Every structure is written in C-alpha cells, then in structure tokens.
Amino acid sequence: xxxxxxxxEDGAGLFTSFAWPAPGEWVEAPAEECRSGVHACRVGxxxxxxxxxxxxxxLDGEVYEGRTKVVATRGRLVRRIEQWxxxxxxxxxxxxxxxxxxxxxxxxxxxDAVIEPSRPEGPALLGFIAARIAEELDGPExxxxxxxxxxxxxxxxxxxxx
Amino acid sequence: xxxxADHISCRDVVALVTDYFxxxxxxxxxxxxxxxxxxxxxxxxxxxxxxxTKELVGRLEEEDVPVEAKDRLLQAFRDWDRS
Amino acid sequence: xxxxxxxxxxxxxxxxxxxxVERLRNRDERAFEALVEAFYPLMLRLxxxxxxxxxxxxxxxxxxxVGVLKGIDRFEGRSSLKTWVMRIVVNTAMxxxxxxxxxxxxxxxxxxxxxxxxxxxRFRGPDxxxxxxxxxxxxxxxTLPEGTLQAKETVDVVREAIDExxxxxxxxxxxxxxxxxxxxxxxxALELSEGNQRVLLHRARSAVRKRLEGYLDE
Numbered sequence: 001x002x003x004x005x006x007x008x009e010d011g012a013g014l015f016t017s018f019a020w021p022a023p024g025e026w027v028e029a030p031a032e033e034c035r036s037g038v039h040a041c042r043v044g045x046x047x048x049x050x051x052x053x054x055x056x057x058x059l060d061g062e063v064y065e066g067r068t069k070v071v072a073t074r075g076r077l078v079r080r081i082e083q084w085x086x087x088x089x090x091x092x093x094x095x096x097x098x099x100x101x102x103x104x105x106x107x108x109x110x111x112d113a114v115i116e117p118s119r120p121e122g123p124a125l126l127g128f129i130a131a132r133i134a135e136e137l138d139g140p141e142x143x144x145x146x147x148x149x150x151x152x153x154x155x156x157x158x159x160x161x162x
Numbered sequence: 163x164x165x166x167a168d169h170i171s172c173r174d175v176v177a178l179v180t181d182y183f184x185x186x187x188x189x190x191x192x193x194x195x196x197x198x199x200x201x202x203x204x205x206x207x208x209x210x211x212x213x214x215t216k217e218l219v220g221r222l223e224e225e226d227v228p229v230e231a232k233d234r235l236l237q238a239f240r241d242w243d244r245s
Numbered sequence: 246x247x248x249x250x251x252x253x254x255x256x257x258x259x260x261x262x263x264x265x266v267e268r269l270r271n272r273d274e275r276a277f278e279a280l281v282e283a284f285y286p287l288m289l290r291l292x293x294x295x296x297x298x299x300x301x302x303x304x305x306x307x308x309x310x311v312g313v314l315k316g317i318d319r320f321e322g323r324s325s326l327k328t329w330v331m332r333i334v335v336n337t338a339m340x341x342x343x344x345x346x347x348x349x350x351x352x353x354x355x356x357x358x359x360x361x362x363x364x365x366x367r368f369r370g371p372d373x374x375x376x377x378x379x380x381x382x383x384x385x386x387x388t389l390p391e392g393t394l395q396a397k398e399t400v401d402v403v404r405e406a407i408d409e410x411x412x413x414x415x416x417x418x419x420x421x422x423x424x425x426x427x428x429x430x431x432x433x434a435l436e437l438s439e440g441n442q443r444v445l446l447h448r449a450r451s452a453v454r455k456r457l458e459g460y461l462d463e
Contacts, residue, residue: 014196034187035189049197049200110373114374114375124200133374171368172368173363173378184443186439204382205379210385215403219453221403222407239274239277
C-alpha cells in the first residue's frame with residue numbers, strides 16, 4: 001500500500017526520532033497505534049502532520065487504519081516528494097491564511113487577530129487555525145471538511161496519488 | 163480536555179505531559195497530543211522544558227555514609243550476630 | 246521501539262542482592278558493610294522526607310537497619326532487596342511519627358490541587374479565539390547560553406525546589422528521577438497505585454520546572 005510520511009530535516013521521525021534507513025530498505029516493527037510500528041498518512045491525513053520533508057512510503061504486512069494515520073508492521077521509504085519545497089510550503093501557508101481570514105469574517109471578533117502573527121510558525125499551525133475557525137462556525141464536521149480541502153490542495157499541488 | 167474531542171489545547175498538554183513521558187496515554191489521546199505538538203512551538207518548548215527538568219533532577223548526587231553512622235551500624239550488626 | 250501500556254510486574258532481587266542476603270544470613274560482616282555502603286545514603290534521604298530533622302532521620306535509619314537484620318531470615322524475595330529495605334525505612338518513619346501509612350489520607354502528603362503546573366494567566370481565556378492556548382510561548386531552553394543548564398547554580402535551584410516539595414512528591418521524584426527506580430518499584434515501596442504515583446511525579450516535576458523557569462528567565 002502506498003502512503004506518505006513526513007520526516008524531520010535530518011530524515012528522522014517527528015516524534016520518535018527514529019533514523020530511517022535508505023529508501024528501499026524495509027523496516028519491521030509490531031504495530032501498536034502510536035507506540036510501535038510504521039506510522040504513515042493517507043492523503044486525507046497529510047494536513048494533520050505537515051512538516052519539512054515529505055516522502056512516499058510503501059507499507060506491507062498488517063496495516064491498521066486509525067483516525068488520522070495508518071500503522072503497519074512493515075514499511076520502507078520509496079522517494080522524497082521533491083515538489084514539497086519552500087515555495088510549496090509558503091503557498092500552502094498563504095492558502096490556509098486566506099481561508100482562515102475568509103472564515104474569520106463570519107466568526108466573532110478576535111479570530112482574525114491570531115492569523116497573521118501565526119504565519120511565521122508555518123503550515124501546520126495555519127492549517128489547524130483555519131480548521132478550528134471552521135469548527136467554531138459549523139461544528140466538528142466543518143473541522144474535518146476544512147482538513148479535507150487542505151488535503152485536496154496538497155494532492156493537486158504535489159501530484160500525489162489520491 | 164477541551165469540549166471538542168478532535169484536538170487538545172496547550173493547557174491539556176501541560177496536564178498530560180507526564181503521562182506522555184510515562185507512556186500512559188491511551189492511543190487516541192497520544193495521537194492528539196502528538197498532533198498538537200506538530201504545530202505548536204509553545205508546547206514543543208514546554209515538553210522539552212519538562213524533559214530537561216527530569217534530566218537536571220537526575221544530576222543530584224548522593225552523599226557518602228557518615229563515619230559515625232557506619233560505626234553505630236556495625237555495632238548493631240555485631241549485637242545481632244551475637245544474639 | 247514498542248512498549249505496551251500494561252504495567253510490568255515488580256522485579257525480584259538481583260543475583261548480587263541474593264548473594265548478599267545469603268552472606269548476611271551467614272552473619273558475614275563484610276556483606277553487611279557492603280549493604281550499608283550501597284543503601285545508607287538513599288535510606289537517609291528517604292527518611293529525611295518523613296522526619297523533622299536530619300538527626301531524627303538518622304535515628305530512623307538506624308532503627309530500620311535493625312529491622313532489616315531482624316527480618317533478613319524471612320526475606321522472601323518477592324520484591325528486590327532494595328525495595329524491601331526502603332519499605333522498612335518508610336514504615337519505620339511512619340510508625341515513629343505516630344502515624345500509620347494507610348490512615349493518612351493521600352491528599353495530606355500529595356500537596357494541594359491548587360498548586361497548578363502553570364499559572365492560569367499563561368493561557369488564553371475561555372472567551373478568546375483559542376481558549377487554553379499559550380499567551381506567550383515558553384522559552385526554548387536549548388537556546389540558553391552554553392553551560393547554563395549544567396551550571397552548579399542551576400543544580401542548586403533544582404535541589405532547593407525539591408526540598409520545598411510536599412513530602413510524598415519529594416519521595417517520588419527522588420526515587421524516580423534521582424535514583425532512577427522504575428515506576429513499579431516505587432509503587433511497591435511506597436504502597437501507591439500507579440495512578441497516584443504518576444500524579445505525584447507530575448506535580449513534583451511541574452513544580453521544579455516552574456522554579457527553574459523563574460530562575461532561568463531572570
């Protein structure tokens with residue numbers, strides 16, 4: 001199964017600091033959501049985990065589908081998604097900020113003030129803010145709806161397999 | 163936890179951080195915790211502060227056994243031995 | 246990489262400990278000396294959490310050693326020797342101060358609920374756009390000047406902070422973070438549930454962090 005994974009600058013896992021071997025080399029681990037196994041994103045999960053480096057990964061063995069991630073007993077890096085570069089990140093931030101302003105217009109005062117100062121923090125935060133404002137306006141479904149649009153933007157921009 | 167169970171606040175992170183280090187968070191909460199850390203630099207700093215605090219506490223050193231105490235104890239041992 | 250969430254059963258004595266127990270049962274003085282060297286400092290530290298002065302703590306430790314010698318023939322090895330000895334210290338201290346370990350409500354030793362890890366005003370209020378989020382971010386301590394965290398003064402602040410903790414928080418952070426005991430052993434030595442032990446550890450570490458932040462922000 002093809003999926004995606006964000007890694008840190010140095011190629012290590014975001015939360016475990018696991019040092020991934022070279023692309024093509026399989027990694028195996030028992031799967032236990034959040035605690036063990038190869039964790040990865042379906043395209044819909046990408047906005048929740050946006051970070052510096054994006055890789056296409058191949059998963060094998062047993063695959064468990066979580067709410068915002070999948071966990072497999074076997075996985076390997078396939079290729080880095082080169083199109084997820086500085087420019088793409090800036091455009092994603094701009095897109096999320098624009099959406100956030102749009103949504104903030106219908107929401108109460110105080111929402112708008114958070115958006116611009118949050119820009120330098122990067123794509124993950126802006127994506128969250130846009131989704132949160134949507135949620136305040138229209139409930140939890142709107143949160144996920146906004147995340148889905150963000151995912152759609154990423155798929156289009158990066159040419160990912162949906 | 164905040165009203166909306168699909169994400170947690172920074173205040174939640176502060177309350178949950180020890181459970182996180184102790185690997186005592188249930189999977190769902192752990193996922194939310196890590197998602198939050200992914201975008202919140204403030205909480206990344208806070209969690210790191212807690213980690214460093216634990217490390218610093220670990221640097222406190224043991225004191226040696228005072229000589230008089232040791233002598234008294236050896237005496238107690240010999241009394242026990244004889245009994 | 247993976248650790249399951251279920252607690253591990255408390256470990257028994259190490260081979261070295263079993264040897265010492267044997268030798269002690271054979272009245273080997275050297276074995277006793279070795280045990281004292283190994284355990285005395287921690288015993289004193291532990292007793293100190295329950296006693297009003299160092300002098301009283303030393304008395305408690307002396308008494309505890311007598312208890313150890315009296316009980317060594319009956320030591321069953323269900324826990325490690327270390328845990329067993331430390332439990333004797335705790336029981337001795339508690340009995341001496343006229344209280345039974347069980348009769349004291351947990352809250353009396355645990356510290357106040359009001360003592361929150363981070364002051365409320367550090368977070369955005371309920372009417373803010375993002376309730377519960379940071380007002381101003383905590384500082385990244387990795388950007389502190391080189392050597393600040395390792396400096397003696399910083400360690401002193403930590404020591405002071407620990408000395409000012411309520412007794413049970415002090416004991417737990419001492420055993421967990423200073424001595425490096427696993428959670429199960431601490432729970433056993435202090436007769437705490439896993440949850441309670443974690444609460445105490447959380448409060449203790451949070452309080453120390455707060456003190457450190459105050460010091461480092463100057």
